[in-house]
Structure formats: structure tokens, C-alpha cells
Amino acid sequence: MSLSAERADLTGGPLVQVTLSALEHHAYCPRQAGLILLEDGYADDAATIRGTLMHQRVHEPGIETRGAIRTLRALPVWHDDLGLIGVCDVVEIHHDGRILPIEHKSGTYTTGGPADVQVAGQAMCLEAMFNKPVPQGLIYSGTDRRRHTVNIDQTLRERVITLAHAVRQTMTSMTLPTAPADQRCRRCSMRDMCMPRVLARTKAYTDTASTLFISRPEAAWDD
Template sequence: MSVSVQRADHTGGPLAQVTLSALEHHEYCPRQAGLILLEDGYADDAATIRGTLMHQRVHEPGQQTRGAVRTLRALPVWHDELALIGVCDVVELHHDGRIIPIEHKSGTYTPGGPADVQLAGQAMCLEAMFHRDVPHGLIYAGTTRRRYTVNVDHALRERVVSAAHAVRQTVTSMTLPSAPADQRCRRCSMRDMCMPRVLARTKAYTAAATTLFLPRPEAAWDD
């Protein structure tokens, strides 16, 4: 399944590599991705610590075979043409040729959310590496302890390419995206670092200050 790919940057050089985790961060919040990529910023909360503990097992490289399924853990993946790199939590190799990436999340699963883009990026990398179609993947949600099937269709693949392009623009411009200051901020471990409520009102503060300190019209002064 083909997608529109930009094979070089504006200078004609090769594309800068983008990690699959950066795609998810950007899809959740471009500013969050910018803080991580440009300022090496990150902060833990209960949710991120829970996710780290959950990934300790799946991030230990290894493999096992049970019946007709070979399971690979912590598999490094890449896509040279798209300049994507990352690590798959789990990849199942079935004897009938199917390749299924499985992304583990500690929280709940939101259909069509950022995790879908990260998983689709994994599928596209696996396709490039194994030269086989990977039409779908699975997301395991720790909260519900269920696997959810994600169809890696054309629209989702385009989201991967678009997100990768946006991440490169953020890194190239060295400019942090604006703060969204919406419901996403409540669940973000980086809100204290980001200060979304303050920065979202920058224009209002500037306008108020401008009005406050505007020179008054010349007035007639009594001698």
C-alpha cells in the first residue's frame, strides 16, 4: 500500500530519523513532543511509572515459540525510506506468514488515538524489513487486559508520514509548538514543565499590557 513520501529535506539531504515513540508523543500533543525532543524534558507520574514497570518484561530482548507462533520481544525496527526507527514491544511471527506487531499500553485504549499511529509505524517498518504486508496490529491495554485490533489502512499510514514530517519540522525549526491548554493537559505528566494555562493566555496578557501602558492622548495641563 503506497503512501506519499518525502525522500529528502529542503536542503536535498536525507531525511532526519524520527523515532516511533516521537510519533505518538506528537499525535497526543505537538508541544509534548517538542519538549522531549528539543529540551530533553520528561517527567514521571503514576501513569508513566506504571507504564515503565509494565514494559520492563516486554523490553527484555528475547524470543519463544509456542505452537505455530514465534514471539519476538523488544525487536528493533526501521524503515530507511521513511527514516523511521524504533522498537516493537512484541512481534508475533505466524507459520502462515502473518506478522503482527503488538504494542503494550498500561492505560486504556482509545480507538483512532496516538497509539494507533505508533503501531502503524511499527507495521510499516516490519513491512520494509520482512517484505511482507502487515495489514493490522494489536494494542494490549493494561487497564482492561485486552487486545484491540488496529487496521493499518491507507489513512493511518498517511498519518504516520504526516506526523513524521511535523516532528522533523519541529526539530529543524527549533521552535516549541504552542500549548494547547485543553483536556489533554490534565493527564499529561509534563504539565508543570509546559505551563499550558499560562502560555495559552500569552496573547491576552500582551493585549492587556499594551492597553494598560498605551500613551494617553495629550491632555491640556493647567499652568
């Protein structure tokens, strides 16, 4: 979906707001995003706890100036036209006018992964708020302790818009996406809640449920 097409939806009323974190969750697994958005479901594991501890400092709102760089932490951002809203871990404003959103992740960085979508959404929100181009973002990986540059090109921007539309459809339809039951599930803290292997075998699940919960009218007379 193009930017102009998404904006055209505004003629029918305001867009349902989509959080930037929901974009990342949906990019990783639509069902994971659905469980969080529709059922308020979430479960921690060692990886998510490490991420929470890592974010404690950057999630404290604050402003710091060192040399020619002004650093903003836990900055709320939004894009009214696209119906996006969220919080940037860190935003650097450089003396030459450059604006850099920096997303902190505790794990390993994967080029083109879900984190790229999140930082691209942040960049697009910052562009709307500051009325300045934000062509790059950064992902800080706690695993290798370095920053990775993400170019916010047109392809990535279109991906943000497409994912926002998909998240919005999940929210408005109130329907959970199907379970993927693939390698992603091994690393997901929500696999016990999701039950991917069970739900992926829809016919087997239905057959088993029918035998367990079969209606027996004569059971009413057993007593």
C-alpha cells in the same frame, strides 16, 4: 503528505530520523513531543510509572517459540525511505507467515488514538524489513487486559507519514509548538513543565513579564 511525496524529499539528502514514540507523543500533543525532543524534558506521574513497570518484561530482548507462534521482544525496527526508527514491544510471527506488531499500553485503549499511529509505524517498518505486508497490528491494554486490533489502512499510513513530517519540522526548526491548554493537559505528566494555561494566554503573559522585568536605567544608581 503522500508516501511518494515523502520519498521525493530524499533527493535533497537523507531524512532526519523520527522515532516511533515521537509519533505517538506528537499525535497526542505536539508541544509534549517538542519538549521531549528539543529540551530533553520528561516527567513521571502514576500513569507513566505504571507504564514503565508494565514494559519491564516486554522491553527485555528475547525470542520465544510456543506452538506455531514465534515471539520477538524489544525488536529494533526502521524504515529508511520514511526516516522512521524505533523498537517494537512484541512482534509475533505466525506459522502462516503473518507478522503482528503488538504495542503494550498501561491505560485504556482509544480507537483511532495516538497508540494506533505508533503501531502503524511499527507495521510499516516491519513491512520494509521483511518485505511482506503487515495489514494489522495489536494494542494490548493493561486496563482491560485484552488486545485490540488495529487495521493498518491507507488512511492510517498517510497519518503516520504526515505526523513524521510534522515531527521532523519541529526538530529542524528547533521551535516548540504552542501549548494547547485543553482537556489533554489534565492527564499530562508534563503540565508543570509546559505551563499550558500561562503560555496559552500569550498577551497576558507578555504584559505580566514586561511589568516584572521592566528596564529601569536609574536603578543602576540606587546603590
